[in-house]
Amino acid sequence: MFPLLDQSPAAPLSESRPPLHFYGICREVKPSLEYSETKRLILRRPTQDLYKTLFRWLKDPELTKYVGGVREDDKIQLTFDHVMKSWNTAGVGKCLVIEKDTLALVGLVGIFPLDLAGTKVNDLGYLIDSPFSGKGYATEASEEIVRKGFLDHGMDQISAWPDPKNASSVRVVEKLGFQFVKELNGAYMGMSFSGMHLYKLSRSHWQTTVASHQG
């Protein structure tokens, strides 16, 4: 079984209105800065329940191969705290990615404001659990996150910095219209990195190219 955040029965999703009491939200869930839907996915602000799934993901050698490797417990706690804190301090952050059909938690995609080698960036990050990769979920979720970043949060620019060896991750940013800027070396959350590729997408480029094609 794939992990669900809440064992209480979820009402069926309707086209017009997401369910009441969905994942512990005791009010009607409306599209907001913290909740949105795509064709196949629900994207929403995480709750404390994320911790145990994040712990499993960050202990998985395959999933973490290009993103710093398997984490020690204290680093997982640090990452979790950062994910939760960014919503309070910046009003944005990583979203749970939930498959509508199964209500399985399939990953984490979102924008994380961070200081990258001395520059403040709106960093797009994504992780899709192995059983769900190759279905276009990272792209589908990121398209919505990027759209909200530009239109709802007023961002001028969004960045991503995949490892160039991580071919599927590079492919995702390219599909989203990001453009390569430069190679990046430095440290992040106590982990050093080198040879990453910094990509950027400006709102003006997104509006004239990507958004116009998405209709």
Ligand SMILES: CC(C)(COP(=O)(O)OP(=O)(O)OC[C@H]1O[C@@H](n2cnc3c(N)ncnc32)[C@H](O)[C@@H]1OP(=O)(O)O)[C@@H](O)C(=O)NCCC(=O)NCCS
């Ligand atoms: C990278 C990751 C997010 C991709 O998620 P996903 O849901 O499988 O991605 P999508 O299905 O939306 O898109 C993947 C694209 O890469 C392509 N791809 C997959 N493997 C590839 C490879 N070895 N070489 C080239 N392209 C590849 C797919 O064909 C697809 O492109 P297409 O739509 O043009 O066919 C996921 O594998 C993951 O979470 N990995 C671990 C964490 C990680 O590395 N995160 C990235 C941080 S920068």
